[in-house]
Amino acid sequence: MNFEIIPAHDLSLAAQAATFTEAFDGYVGGSFAMDAAGLGRFISLQGAHLCHSRFARNAEGLCGFGYIGRIGESSRLAGMGVVASARRGGVARGLLLHLLEEARARHDRLMVLEVIEQNPPACALYRREGFREMGTLCGWRRPAPAGEPAKAGRSGALEEISLAAASQLPTAQEFPELPWAICRHAVAKMAAGRAYSSGRAVVVIGDPAVAGPLRVHALASTETGAPDWVAMKEALAAMLALHHAREFFAPPVFPEEFGTKLFAPLGFAREPLSQFLMQREP
Numbered sequence: 001m002n003f004e005i006i007p008a009h010d011l012s013l014a015a016q017a018a019t020f021t022e023a024f025d026g027y028v029g030g031s032f033a034m035d036a037a038g039l040g041r042f043i044s045l046q047g048a049h050l051c052h053s054r055f056a057r058n059a060e061g062l063c064g065f066g067y068i069g070r071i072g073e074s075s076r077l078a079g080m081g082v083v084a085s086a087r088r089g090g091v092a093r094g095l096l097l098h099l100l101e102e103a104r105a106r107h108d109r110l111m112v113l114e115v116i117e118q119n120p121p122a123c124a125l126y127r128r129e130g131f132r133e134m135g136t137l138c139g140w141r142r143p144a145p146a147g148e149p150a151k152a153g154r155s156g157a158l159e160e161i162s163l164a165a166a167s168q169l170p171t172a173q174e175f176p177e178l179p180w181a182i183c184r185h186a187v188a189k190m191a192a193g194r195a196y197s198s199g200r201a202v203v204v205i206g207d208p209a210v211a212g213p214l215r216v217h218a219l220a221s222t223e224t225g226a227p228d229w230v231a232m233k234e235a236l237a238a239m240l241a242l243h244h245a246r247e248f249f250a251p252p253v254f255p256e257e258f259g260t261k262l263f264a265p266l267g268f269a270r271e272p273l274s275q276f277l278m279q280r281e282p
Contacts (some may be wrong), residue, residue: 003063003091005098008053011062012040016174017113019055019062023081025087029116029273043067046078048182054098056082056091064091066099066229071185074176075103075282077113080122090239092122095130103282112176114253122278131278137179139252139271140263142215144245158203158238163187166195166202171220172227179277182218193217198235205239205248213247219254219262229261236262 008016025031033043043050047069056064063086067079077099091099103111113123114137114243116175167188175183187195192207204218219236221228240248250263252275259270 002088002089003056003058003094005054005056005095007051008055008065008067009050011055012036015118016055016064016065019065019083020079020081020249022083023064025084027081028119034040037111041191042079045186045191047071047076047185047189048078052099052102054095054102056086056090056095060085062163064097066096068099068103070106071110071175073107073109074205075099075106075108075111076176076180077111078180080113092125095128096125100129100282101279108282111282112180112277114179114181114275114277116252117274117276118272126278130280132280134177134277134279135255136273137252137277138254138256138259140250140259140268140275141271142240142248142255142263142266142268144247157198158235158242159198161195161202163193163195163204165189166204166218168200168222169197170224171202172223173220173224176279179253179255181251182220184218184220186216190217195236196239197222198238199231201231201235203232203235203239205243208243208246213249214243216248216250219258229277233262233265237266240266 017034017036017039020034021032048067049070052068052070054066055062064082066077069076069078084152100252115126128203167184171184175185180186187204193204200221200223202220202222219232221232253275
């Protein structure tokens with residue numbers, strides 16, 4: 001092995017950010033120009049922990065990374081990348097195996113990750129190392145109505161609640177079965193946004209005061225047991241009515257069932273990129 005693996009907490013955020021930016025240059029999911037402050041926000045929003053995250057370093061310097069988040073006995077690979085000059089040299093596999101070994105040492109029962117379906121080399125690596133596809137995650141978009149901006153619609157039974165309150169509600173689906181990005185733990189990490197309850201459902205969106213498309217961050221049934229898709233659809237419909245003149249989008253972190261039962265019936269169109277939700281026992 002012509003590289004060493006070192007703890008992320010031994011490195012400055014600026015050095016980590018430079019490696020992150022280089023690794024994601026030209027990435028199929030979009031390039032990221034990251035500085036120390038931006039990386040700090042990324043780490044927080046992704047629920048990653050520097051004490052469990054690792055970097056690879058070769059003779060030329062930092063060449064790869066794997067950020068790990070952890071809830072209970074489940075670990076999540078929250079971000080992984082290798083700089084172009086070090087690819088096809090075993091860095092990604094070496095990092096992954098090292099992270100899995102550390103998860104075993106912590107007695108974790110599961111490691112999960114999301115990988116863009118349109119990134120065949122990454123998908124192949126995870127499959128070779130025993131990760132199984134648990135489902136496809138899709139993105140959705142609903143354009144703003146054409147013509148004159150419409151007045152805000154009625155919010156129906158929507159009741160605004162705090163992000164903290166939304167993050168504490170029990171939901172029918174939980175992490176790790178539900179992707180991290182739309183689970184209540186991720187809602188607790190949001191810096192800004194609006195949360196609403198509606199009957200037996202909760203919906204979380206971005207800040208409406210910010211111009212541009214409104215992101216759907218989370219949509220959940222607040223009853224244990226089977227998800228109440230009817231309640232979730234009614235909550236989303238009420239949100240669309242409340243901000244009728246706005247474009248809405250949901251990034252590719254929602255399982256396919258959300259699309260067929262919620263987004264498509266309400267006028268959303270599927271986006272080109274998709275992800276696989278994958279997991280394996282360490």
